[in-house]
Amino acid sequence: MSFVAEFSVSADDFALGDALAAVPEMQVEVERLATHSREWVMPFLWVSGGDPDAFGDALADDETVADVKTLDRLGDTRLYMVEWSESVKRLVDTMIDKHAIVQEAVARHEWFLKLRFADENQLSAFYRHFGPDFELHRKQRTTEPKHREFGLTPEQRETLVLASEMGYFSVPREATVEDLADHLGISTNSVSQRLRRAHDALVRNTLLANGRRRPE
Template sequence: MGLVAEFDIHCDALPLVGVARAAPEATIVLALQFNHGDRPLFLTTVTGGSRTAVEAALTDADDVDEWTVIGTADSTRRYQAVPALSLADQLGDHIDDLAGLKALATAEATIERIEVTPNGWRQSGWFATRAAFDEFSSFWQQNAGFRLHRLTHDGASEPPGDGLSDRQREALRTAYEMGYFDVPRRTSLEAIGTELDISASAVSERLRRAQTSLIEETVATTWPPLPD
């Protein structure tokens, strides 16, 4: 059974990171069209943010030779960009092991989504084995920065959202806004209970269950001990 992973690669030399930094309110999803030799075309879907800022950033980007709008729908635009550099040339001054980078292209893995961020790429993908994932993650840990968000068996169900009920979310938000999590604490369970019209003990129980849900859906899933 394969593995499904979601992770960040922190490397500001990756393609279009400069565009994401210039337009941080936009969501930029990148697909690389590898049938164009050593300079795969950038097919980019941009949602939200300032269209003017995004297109100015594409024009100014050192890694983009030229770009074209190929579709629009509401707040989403699609661009095709011709890279100014090969991936090897673009990353050569930032990654020591270019041979290792090329080797990743033959790994038993499929990257299904690349979101460009102001610090690098957030990717999700499928890996045939734990060894294939370890090879991939070890390369980026040694050559840039790597942060794993989720690693699960292929086909394992994922709980929707953050696992919180509406009442738990309301209790957390109210406690946060009133300063319950500040150091030093600026409010009490009794005061939060008055705001929510419930008892202090009910607030305590609701916050405890909410925190447990958040831990189970975030921290506890970032590096699970997977069976062989």
């Protein structure tokens, strides 16, 4: 039974510690690439949220980067191709040896990784090896329905799907909260709560790097 696990790890212990410290408002997102080669696990980086030119300079000076090229410029967003230093390549080698498949990697101050393992024994071996450097936040069996991965309850998913099918999100709107409530046989207040909580879960589990709300 396969597992997906979410970890956080400091940039100093993973990659780009100097660059992220130099431009702390920048967010880095690794473009997914299905490969097990140490050369091509994380070559493409999308960066946004800060000064991309300053971050490009910081990338070139970062000790974990051997070479960097700018591939695309889209407003304040950049796509870089990075050749990693030997230290990062060795770390990637070890992750691969421990049977981790990188599904998602996002950084802002620290890295947040979503890794897939074929079974719980592989996940446990990975966690024992990397110890406290990799903080485990969540693990889940991938036999659960897809919506669980995004933090949605079955009721929230049902309400979102119905709202889309009935045109609640259309412009102009083709259905109201009252229409959804009548169809579901629940109160308008319950529909509103489901929609708000579903939107919050989707944002936290798809757009935010670590799935956590901004601290008060």
